[in-house]
Amino acid sequence: MAADCWTADRIPDLSGRTFVVTGASSGLGLVTTRALVTRGAHVVLAVRDEEKGRAAATSLAGAHGAGWEVRRLDLADLDSVRDFADRMHASHDRVDVLVNNAGTMATPYVRTPQGHELQFATNHLGHFALTGLLLDLLLAGRDPRVVTVTSVNHRRAQPPSNTARRYSPMGVYNSSKLANAIFGSELHRRLRDVGSPLRSILAHPGYTATNLQFSATTAGWRLLLGRLGNPLLAQPADRGALPQLFAATDPDARSGQLIVPDGPGELRGHPVTGELSPAATDPENGRRLWELSEQATGVRYAALRPSR
């Protein structure tokens, strides 16, 4: 890939193609949506809060393109994920690219309606269920891809688990990002094993100033860090979105890769291939997480036979 100069101007024409972007009403998801719409894509903004989603969509009004639609999706509630997938099946006969972007970080301990821990449920289980429920639409897509947004934090994480242990808000966030990385790698292996053209690609944005650092309950040193660190150290969202845009649109993005920014400290750089941790690519971790996720969500990827 021409890593030295890839910017959003290099996104090919996306006319006639349908993208689903989760968490599209703010931060990296909104910038990603704007760039895709500008290149002619039809984007489904999959958002937890439809009012915020519609407000975000009005900010796209100046972008040229085929358009967008706003649909409710609460990844922390598996009923909402099923409802979203049912409505997508009723209105679309294919999805070309799914961008699993939404995320939440360092929240207090909260259980979802189905009894799962909130960060693991939102960042991983909801996306696992969504991808599985949209799989047939993706398999009917043109140059189909699943892009899952992880973080370099996955490298310092404990393997994800759905069982209770001492709750560390940041530790559980890191584990959920490792779950994203394990999921993307395992999905790649399972797709490869059945000879599917669907690509599973991972992306890490680099430290980017968004709402992620400020949940409703962020307080103390973490709030201070966000207030000081974001303006001083973080990159703007239009740079942070480049790895996921590259993964979602560039012909050179390969299944199983992690795309990261190449600048110092992985900031302000152009997209290049990054390194996944051994835990992320370990097939045994992949098998275990897959089983756990199937049990927790009730979603089975019928089109993919187990890789082992």
Ligand SMILES: NC(=O)c1ccc[n+]([C@@H]2O[C@H](COP(=O)([O-])OP(=O)(O)OC[C@H]3O[C@@H](n4cnc5c(N)ncnc54)[C@H](O)[C@@H]3O)[C@@H](O)[C@H]2O)c1
């Ligand atoms: N900003 C960074 O420095 C950074 C670094 C590494 C990885 N990431 C990842 O980038 C992704 C995007 O985050 P961002 O930085 O744009 O933050 P953000 O807070 O601006 O955006 C996250 C989006 O996810 C949505 N979301 C949260 N919970 C949801 C739920 N239950 N259902 C549906 N949507 C939900 C939010 O509404 C929001 O639109 C996340 O996966 C995050 O982990 C961000």
